[in-house]
Amino acid sequence: MESADLKLDGNALGGLLGEIFVSEMTVARSTCAACGAVREVGALAVYAQAPGTVVRCPGCDAVLLRIARGEGRIWLELRGVSCLELRTGS
Amino acid sequence: MSFVTRGFRGRRRETDESGRVPPGQYRTDDFPVLSAGPTPHTPLAEWSFTIASESGEELARWSWEELRALPSETVTVDIHCVTKWSKLDTTWEGASVDTLLAGIETDAAYVTAWSDGGYTTNLPLEDVTDGKAWVAFGYDGEPLDPEHGGPARLLVPHLYFWKSAKWVRGLRLMDDDDPGFWESLGYHLYGDPWREQRYWGD
Numbered sequence: 641m642e643s644a645d646l647k648l649d650g651n652a653l654g655g656l657l658g659e660i661f662v663s664e665m666t667v668a669r670s671t672c673a674a675c676g677a678v679r680e681v682g683a684l685a686v687y688a689q690a691p692g693t694v695v696r697c698p699g700c701d702a703v704l705l706r707i708a709r710g711e712g713r714i715w716l717e718l719r720g721v722s723c724l725e726l727r728t729g730s
Numbered sequence: 731m732s733f734v735t736r737g738f739r740g741r742r743r744e745t746d747e748s749g750r751v752p753p754g755q756y757r758t759d760d761f762p763v764l765s766a767g768p769t770p771h772t773p774l775a776e777w778s779f780t781i782a783s784e785s786g787e788e789l790a791r792w793s794w795e796e797l798r799a800l801p802s803e804t805v806t807v808d809i810h811c812v813t814k815w816s817k818l819d820t821t822w823e824g825a826s827v828d829t830l831l832a833g834i835e836t837d838a839a840y841v842t843a844w845s846d847g848g849y850t851t852n853l854p855l856e857d858v859t860d861g862k863a864w865v866a867f868g869y870d871g872e873p874l875d876p877e878h879g880g881p882a883r884l885l886v887p888h889l890y891f892w893k894s895a896k897w898v899r900g901l902r903l904m905d906d907d908d909p910g911f912w913e914s915l916g917y918h919l920y921g922d923p924w925r926e927q928r929y930w931g932d
């Protein structure tokens with residue numbers, strides 16, 4: 641199996657991020673802290689076949705955010721995102 | 731964790747009869763591929779393995795050819811992934827970490843393994859010495875596939891398999907236990923499968 645087979649797009653994050661944020665996250669826009677690219681979360685590269693979920697910039701492969709869950713807890717790390725634009729609906 | 735009487739254990743299919751599957755794990759004959767990023771494809775001519783001090787000073791370094799020229803060992807071990815699968819009797823070929831650390835004087839108590847692609851994981855030095863860890867480049871009689879961590883991965887079978895860093899390129903000797911990629915995101919600093927040390931606080 642090639643690693644490309646394990647890569648999903650950011651729309652796979654809807655449910656997981658929906659547990660954390662009240663906004664619809666697949667249309668949120670994140671800025672990559674490494675290369676500055678701004679993309680909708682739905683267009684990011686997602687690696688979910690791991691102990692946690694790792695979201696990378698499709699342009700430079702830098703880790704944008706990481707999510708792990710276990711035993712009633714969720715851990716969220718956003719160090720690779722320099723700005724997150726959320727939709728408020730009004 | 732729960733205690734299971736011997737009589738009851740015999741009827742639980744998910745509790746392997748061998749006594750070799752830790753609590754909360756199930757046995758699989760597959761070898762699932764887990765990945766937190768794209769598979770690196772470092773050419774062997776550019777590949778090396780480094781032992782470094784905490785400050786980053788290079789203490790020893792082997793090219794691919796030099797690593798392969800070291801004494802190698804073939805080991806058959808059970809592996810346990812924190813995503814709950816265990817695989818018994820996996821056979822690996824590699825160089826013992828003891829061989830790599832021979833001749834290096836250190837007061838370090840920990841190591842951080844680092845990999846192509848930026849992955850890191852932290853371990854006590856005593857958990858990678860005394861015949862407990864290898865830099866493995868062969869699996870089941872074949873060169874280690876890139877999706878399983880080839881050309882070489884760390885193999886530390888007595889801890890959860892995230893400690894067996896794929897695409898490993900070196901070990902940094904550390905005074906302190908510095909949380910690695912998963913250990914900084916809720917996963918246990920040590921990761922003993924027999925004590926079910928999956929997450930912080932376990």
Ligand SMILES: [Zn+2]
Pocket residue numbers: 672673674675676677697698699700701702
């Ligand atoms: Zn980027």
